[in-house]
Amino acid sequence: MALGAPGSYGFTLYRNPFDALEVTAWYFRKIKRIEAEKKLLLPENEHGAFLIRDSESRHNDYSLSVRDGDTVKHYRIRQLDEGGFFIARRTTFRTLQELVEHYSKDSDGLCVNLCKPCVQQLYT
Numbered sequence: 001m002a003l004g005a006p007g008s009y010g011f012t013l014y015r016n017p018f019d020a021l022e023v024t025a026w027y028f029r030k031i032k033r034i035e036a037e038k039k040l041l042l043p044e045n046e047h048g049a050f051l052i053r054d055s056e057s058r059h060n061d062y063s064l065s066v067r068d069g070d071t072v073k074h075y076r077i078r079q080l081d082e083g084g085f086f087i088a089r090r091t092t093f094r095t096l097q098e099l100v101e102h103y104s105k106d107s108d109g110l111c112v113n114l115c116k117p118c119v120q121q122l123y124t
Helices: 019-023 033-040 096-105
Strands: 050-054 062-068 071-079
Touching (some): 033 071, 050 096
Antiparallel strands (some): 050 062, 062 071
C-alpha cells in the first residue's frame, strides 16, 4: 500500500514555501528600514551586500535592501495574486530564492548585482 493512500499508516510531509525563508542567510524578517541600513553599512558588509525583510507598509510584501557604496537602496518586492514575486512586473519569479539568484547574476535595473548577504551579527 502506498504511503498516503487510504488506509495507510504514516504521515505526509507538508512543506510551507515560506518556511525555507527562515534558513536563508539573507532573510531578516521584521527589521525596520533604518535598522537594515545600519546593518548593511557596517564595515564587514561590502558594496552589493543585501538583505530581504518584511515590508513595513504592505502586508505580505517584502523589501530588498542593498548596499550601494556608502548608501543603501530599497526595493519593494510584490507578490502576484497567482503566486510568485517581482520587483519590476516584466520579470517575475516563483520564489524569493529565484529572485535573489537572478539579481545576483544580473542587476537588471537594480543599483548593483546582489553579492553577499548582509552579515548577521550574533553579538551587539
